[in-house]
Amino acid sequence: MKFELTEEQRQIWQWAKEFADTEIAPVAAANDQASRFDFDLLKKIGEQGFFSAILPEKYGGQNIDHVAYALMTEEIARVCSSTRTLFSVQISLVEKPILEFGTEEQKMKYLPKMATGEIIGCFGLTEPNAGSDAGNQQTTATEDGDYFILNGQKTWISNGCISQLALVIAQADKSKGHKGICAFLVDTDIPGFSTREIKPKLGLHASVTSELFLDNVRVHKSQMLGKYGEGFKVAMYCLDQGRFSVAAGSVGVNQACIDISTKYAMEREAFGQKIGEFQMIQQMIADMAADCEAGRFLVLHAAYLKDQGVRNTRETSMAKLFCSEAAIRASNSAVQIFGGYGFSEEYPAARYYRDARVLNLYEGTSQIHRLILAQDELGIRPANGPGSPMTPIDRLSYREKPTAKV
């Protein structure tokens, strides 16, 4: 087993680190304080080619692997979780499913423009009554000749109000349950589509979170992503990609908390000593460091499996669960180490603390990831959602199936 990055992965990491430090970090706190989505920063990210990272060259991309993508994501999150959310949604929740399920026409229509940031995408799965229970879609898709008519409401949609493209999940045939769900690529300037920003929020102030309203939106059948009835599969694929990105971002938050805490601990004095010399402060720093390193390896392992084309639901879920909770612990410790100043918005710990709190809510709550992992260990899965009879499943782990492909 090798624990080395390739030269290319190192260069991409360095590139992301420099951009994060020079372009994102200087504006992150001010954008957060003003609850402002930074369109100038969006333009710079597009010009730098960040949104094109994982795309093949034929769509204007750079074709980087998941290891490098994880490192980029970590670096962006290290300075700003709002910007990391924009980046993750664009790549993991919209570009990747188009690449995986799209027709060549759909890929050519959207991906080159997404690569430059000319088109920003959002992913509309969650509804007021369908969050963890994502299969309970109330948004309907009614067939009408060459079109589907979409009606319904989505909530908590990152990038919603600033998107040109929405990947919308809707129920086309309720009698078929999950198998009646379809996915659609909806241009947001289409009649009947509208948004409303959700404000104020606990954190992610510089990220736009929105409700989406679909009122008799006529979408041509050519805009269906994947086959009829494959919408739930598309949604689960998106979540698998998105939670990987959240895991990598969580490592970045953890690292940032270590960076700001160690600096502060070696500056701040109490009882005539640097507070970093107190063992109880050192304990918090040691725990943050161990969590961060363990989390980073979980993410890189999941990335490695993705790059090998090996089934990795279990490893991705484990990385998301562990890293998100570790980041929340780390941000809590950072506030503690800053003492009263940790409670002030003039110091960095508060922003990390607020922004970290969403990490174990979106892309599957911690409870949902524990369900996935426990069911995998037990070799059982509910036939149709929590509480229903359990049926035996094949273990998800690659360990039993080293050659299984995704």
Ligand SMILES: Cc1cc2nc3c(=O)[nH]c(=O)nc-3n(C[C@H](O)[C@H](O)[C@H](O)COP(=O)(O)OP(=O)(O)OC[C@H]3O[C@@H](n4cnc5c(N)ncnc54)[C@H](O)[C@@H]3O)c2cc1C
């Ligand atoms: C800032 C932000 C951005 C988001 N961005 C997006 C986005 O871009 N696109 C999108 O589609 N969604 C997005 N979401 C939605 C997010 O994915 C959901 O909020 C999340 O899936 C939880 O759903 P819910 O809020 O309906 O909570 P619920 O599902 O109602 O859960 C409430 C509580 O019950 C627990 N629970 C539920 N079911 C079980 C169970 N079977 N066993 C044990 N406990 C259970 C949950 O863990 C949670 O603690 C975003 C959310 C936030 C806060």
